[in-house]
Amino acid sequence: GAVVSQHPSWVICKSGTSVKIECRSLDFQATTMFWYRQFPKQSLMLMATSNEGSKATYEQGVEKDKFLINHASLTLSTLTVTSAHPEDSSFYICSATDRVISGYTFGSGTRLTVV
Amino acid sequence: GENVEQHPSTLSVQEGDSAVIKCTYSDSASNYFPWYKQELGKRPQLIIDIRSNVGEKKDQRIAVTLNKTAKHFSLHITETQPEDSAVYFCAATWASGTYKYIFGTGTRLKVLA
Numbered sequence: 233g234a235v236v237s238q239h240p241s242w243v244i245c246k247s248g249t250s251v252k253i254e255c256r257s258l259d260f261q262a263t264t265m266f267w268y269r270q271f272p273k274q275s276l277m278l279m280a281t282s283n284e285g286s287k288a289t290y291e292q293g294v295e296k297d298k299f300l301i302n303h304a305s306l307t308l309s310t311l312t313v314t315s316a317h318p319e320d321s322s323f324y325i326c327s328a329t330d331r332v333i334s335g336y337t338f339g340s341g342t343r344l345t346v347v
Numbered sequence: 348g349e350n351v352e353q354h355p356s357t358l359s360v361q362e363g364d365s366a367v368i369k370c371t372y373s374d375s376a377s378n379y380f381p382w383y384k385q386e387l388g389k390r391p392q393l394i395i396d397i398r399s400n401v402g403e404k405k406d407q408r409i410a411v412t413l414n415k416t417a418k419h420f421s422l423h424i425t426e427t428q429p430e431d432s433a434v435y436f437c438a439a440t441w442a443s444g445t446y447k448y449i450f451g452t453g454t455r456l457k458v459l460a
Contacts, residue, residue: 264446266447266448273455274452274453275436275450275451275452275453276391276436276450277450278447278448278449278450281447323388325390325391329446331446336381336393336448338390338391338392339390340389340390341388341389341390343388
């Protein structure tokens with residue numbers, strides 16, 4: 233079945249630094265990838281949609297200059313949290329679709345802690 | 348804008364009983380409704396889905412029903428087991444061609460042994 237790999241699974245960084253999270257589709261071409269943020273005991277909140285080769289579309293309230301998304305190939309999308317602050321601490325999870333298979337395939341998630 | 352409401356937020360049932368989780372969506376053009384199970388700290392796993400041209404779908408102990416007129420869809424778990432304990436999320440597509448999913452707020456299901 234479709235597999236999406238996400239790295240790192242957890243990261244601790246200092247306030248003010250940047251962190252890059254990678255999302256790879258291993259056995260299919262991810263035409264579209266989505267990035268979600270999930271705070272404890274809350275739902276998945278869509279941050280942005282990225283189509284391969286295009287600029288990401290951000291949801292209302294998500295700072296595009298803070299959360300940089302790159303989807304340069306059909307198998308890789310990256311999310312960079314720039315100038316991270318403690319309030320950015322969360323579980324970040326990607327999902328991917330080739331628009332053919334049913335349902336999203338989620339990555340394993342990245343727990344970001346900013347200290 | 349698009350919205351998916353999910354109820355209840357928490358649900359406790361005795362092992363062997365049934366559990367029902369309900370969702371309501373706002374976009375009448377939504378045409379795909381998946382359900383995900385998420386265990387603590389792990390990725391959501393697709394457990395069942397239904398398309399708008401079908402009213403009901405069943406997979407062993409899990410079933411989903413869809414009422415397009417009322418814009419409701421529900422997850423039914425029968426003969427619940429302790430390993431069914433998790434958070435369940437419904438989702439609906441926002442039919443804009445983006446394949447974007449809008450997730451419900453989640454239901455924490457606890458199956459008591």
